[in-house]
Amino acid sequence: GNSVTQMEGPVTLSEEAFLTINCTYTATGYPSLFWYVQYPGEGLQLLLKATKADDKGSNKGFEATYRKETTSFHLEKGSVQVSDSAVYFCALSDNKAAGNKLTFGGGTRVLVKP
Amino acid sequence: DTEVTQTPKHLVMGMTNKKSLKCEQHMGHRAMYWYKQKAKKPPELMFVYSYEKLSINESVPSRFSPECPNSSLLNLHLHALQPEDSALYLCASSPGTGGGVLGWNEQFFGPGTRLTVL
Numbered sequence: 001g002n003s004v005t006q007m008e009g010p011v012t013l014s015e016e017a018f019l020t021i022n023c024t025y026t027a028t029g030y031p032s033l034f035w036y037v038q039y040p041g042e043g044l045q046l047l048l049k050a051t052k053a054d055d056k057g058s059n060k061g062f063e064a065t066y067r068k069e070t071t072s073f074h075l076e077k078g079s080v081q082v083s084d085s086a087v088y089f090c091a092l093s094d095n096k097a098a099g100n101k102l103t104f105g106g107g108t109r110v111l112v113k114p
Numbered sequence: 115d116t117e118v119t120q121t122p123k124h125l126v127m128g129m130t131n132k133k134s135l136k137c138e139q140h141m142g143h144r145a146m147y148w149y150k151q152k153a154k155k156p157p158e159l160m161f162v163y164s165y166e167k168l169s170i171n172e173s174v175p176s177r178f179s180p181e182c183p184n185s186s187l188l189n190l191h192l193h194a195l196q197p198e199d200s201a202l203y204l205c206a207s208s209p210g211t212g213g214g215v216l217g218w219n220e221q222f223f224g225p226g227t228r229l230t231v232l
Contacts, residue, residue: 043120043223043225044206045223046223049220093219095212095219096212097164097212099162099169100221101159102159102221107156
């Protein structure tokens with residue numbers, strides 16, 4: 001079956017530091033890949049996505065590239081802010097017509113200190 | 115309108131109560147989802163509705179009963195719940211199902227209902 005593995009947190013860093021969260025996946029077929037962010041007490045927000053190999057998703061300074069050869073979709077941001085403190089989930093969609101089942105990684109809590 | 119709304123925001127219920135969670139979207143999406151999320155865990159899929167028909171039930175206990183009255187609304191009826199059912203219940207919608215390149219699989223989540231079962 002499908003699976004997503006992402007680095008365990010918490011990740012603690014200072015403002016303006018570089019952030020990387022590793023994500024690797026196992027899937028059959030041609031999945032789509034996503035990063036979702038969850039702020040405290042809220043639902044999930046779609047941060048960025050990629051639908052095929054070598055696609056780069058980007059949003060709000062975050063980037064991730066769909067690497068089929070390494071089955072990875074690592075999230076990066078060059079300079080984090082305190083407001084980026086949240087839990088980040090890597091996910092894949094199986095793109096099946098019956099229902100796009102999302103398989104999530106375990107989540108990585110990020111804490112940015114001033 | 116690019117929102118998924120959920121009511122109520124918080125719900126406390128006893129094990130013998132019957133209650134319902136509501137979810138609404140006005141984005142014209144044709145697929146809607148219920149997820150359950152325990153603390154410090156990722157969401158777990160419960161149900162998928164595609165074009166108002168139940169297409170996926172992830173072996174959820176019958177004390178959870180979903181309903182899709184129309185393409186904009188999704189309900190989750192709760193009856194005889196257990197304390198371990200306490201969690202954040204998230205609703206999501208997507209334009210359709212399948213077709214990743216077309217963006218049909220992008221799921222938009224609501225803020226959730228925090229349920230406590232006493």
